[in-house]
Amino acid sequence: MGEVEHRHLRSALEFALLIATEGQKRRPPLDFPRELKPFLAKPRIPNSSLGRVRRIIEADDVFRSAIAAGALPELVDDVGRLWLVGHTGWERRAEELLAAEESERQTKDLERDLRRAERRRHAAEQAAARIQAEVLVRDQIIAVRDAELDDLRADVAKVTDALEEVRTELIDTRNELRHARDREAAAVRRADAAATDAATGPRGRGGGDERARVAHGTVEAAEAARMAAEVRARIDAALEASRVFVSEMERLSTPDERSLPGAVASRNPRRNRSPIPLPGGVISTSAQAAEHLVRADAAILIDGYNVAKLGWPGRPLDEQRDALVERTENLARRHGADVTIVFDGDSVVGAHAPRRRTVRIVFSPTGVTADDVIRSEVARLPVDRAVVVVTNDREIVADVRRAGANVVPSNAYIATL
Structure with a gap:
């Protein structure tokens, strides 16, 4: 059986010093070992001095017995009172008490750790439930967005086909306009030439032919002008179709987010870009x-x-x-x-x-x-x-x-x- 450690007797040792300190104030003063005097003014005994104070008190049976008589349970723990009384076998009883206290402390520590673990488990379950709910909502949003994306892709494919048709028609119209302008210019040149010849006067039987050519050239010029006007009208229609196409593309490129679950309706359905945040204390113009x-x-x-x-x-x-x-x-x-x-x-x-x-x-x-x-x-x-x-x-x-x-x-x- 080993000796009880000094630290387990701290309550009894400090109580002895307290009694010695108060005993000096009485008349006659309480008799106590003089070797304790250096420790009386200290509020707490250093760990390194516990053994020395213990040996001084154990060497004075009279002072030790007087202290034991006043050691109440409210002031001195069970182990300390056993040491002050000093009955035979007190060490074994003190070890039993210390073992019981250690077992109780470990039990309380285990219970505290168990309660903490239970709280952590409960918090983890709640967090997992929240995450699962968020995942379900997100999956739903993704499914809706995927469906809308498929619709948009289909619309874009249709509009792309329409654009190709408009482009083809526009190219054909431009070619027709160029040919009509060429024909118009040729007809105008022929009409001018015929008018010049007519102004010089017809000679012999050819005069009637010249007048016929002039009339024919005038008709051709009028026909070319009519075709040019028709081609211009077709170009204007193609340009209008192009503007309608651009407007449709802009509409399709801006999906209505109000139809998505959890989306917040706003006047502007487009998402806004967020500026990069600066570190604290940094001026934006620095x-x-x-x-x-x-x-x-x-x-x-x-x-x-x-x-x-x-x-x-x-x-x-x-x-x-x-x-x-x-x-x-x-x-x-x-x-x-x-x-x-x-x-x-x-x-x-x-x-x-x-x-x-x-x-x-x-x-x-x-x-x-x-x-x-x-x-x-x-x-x-x-x-x-x-x-x-x-x-x-x-x-x-x-x-x-x-x-x-x-x-x-x-x-x-x-x-x-």
């Missing part, structure tokens, strides 16, 4: 924001001359353009970014150079600005594709922000190069 956005796997559209003229104002226009393209190439390689630079005008030198491997270069067509091309690019990209537009132009900034794109000022973008 270089830190620009650095974050070019790394965000977004489609980056750059207002070419707006940035180039701000970044390299002292250089010729072509050198400004080349400097922007070269530095943007390096940035795209570093971050794997999808970058498109849009410049004004397709008639400038270098506008039709081969496309670079990393950065896409676009020159706006004649009569179209780079701003309009950028607006079209933002509208063309899917709404689930994040878009970043680099410009200082206030008009295009307002437009692309309404379309859900992030905007980076030109000077902030230049700071990232």
